[in-house]
Amino acid sequence: MSAIEQLIAGYRRFRGGYYEANRERLVDLARYGQSPRIAVVACCDSRVDPAVITDSTPGELFVVRNVANLVPPCEGEGIWHGTSAALQFAVCGLEVEDLVVLGHARCGGIRSLLEGPGGDRAGDKFIADWMSVADEARKRVLDRADLPTLEEQAHACELAAIEISLANLETFPWIRERTEQARLHLHGWYYDMMSGDLLQLDASSGRFVSV
Numbered sequence: 001m002s003a004i005e006q007l008i009a010g011y012r013r014f015r016g017g018y019y020e021a022n023r024e025r026l027v028d029l030a031r032y033g034q035s036p037r038i039a040v041v042a043c044c045d046s047r048v049d050p051a052v053i054t055d056s057t058p059g060e061l062f063v064v065r066n067v068a069n070l071v072p073p074c075e076g077e078g079i080w081h082g083t084s085a086a087l088q089f090a091v092c093g094l095e096v097e098d099l100v101v102l103g104h105a106r107c108g109g110i111r112s113l114l115e116g117p118g119g120d121r122a123g124d125k126f127i128a129d130w131m132s133v134a135d136e137a138r139k140r141v142l143d144r145a146d147l148p149t150l151e152e153q154a155h156a157c158e159l160a161a162i163e164i165s166l167a168n169l170e171t172f173p174w175i176r177e178r179t180e181q182a183r184l185h186l187h188g189w190y191y192d193m194m195s196g197d198l199l200q201l202d203a204s205s206g207r208f209v210s211v
């Protein structure tokens, strides 16, 4: 069976199984619209599906996925701001109460940030330009003497990139206004698919701790 045939077979199982079993709720969502209370910024990585990790169902999570789960700073240059547009809709349109930046272990985007662009292929430019959002994380990690291996550097960089994305969220005036009024809460999470552990950034200690 080809990959696309597998996908269609999966859809048919969903249509006859989950969809039928939850038809009333799914039709209500279609009829009355979505009202998720949580937005998540996650990586495109196929191993890190926020709905699977949190056992969530359709309508519960508003999910933005991009390479390395980065949030760029609020800036007016350029016009194709997919992540910023999705965040604006989640925050101003849906008025979500919580916004989670969900990082993960063994992130290919973070690895490419540490290793530098992998050649002169045209596609690499897009990844390198995008990953420059997390340049500060790379600098912080390379300045540390206690991270001798690339694995340790990558892990530290994955965590630092989450902190930078959280700081960048506060550069959007409509986010800062809501966090100051405690109408919106920001969270940094980190999922390790090897151990299954989920960590969250503790605001008081500045450390990532198990949930």
Ligand SMILES: [Zn+2]
Residues within 6 Å of the ligand: 043, 044, 045, 067, 068, 069, 104, 106, 107, 108, 109, 110
């Ligand atoms: Zn990733």
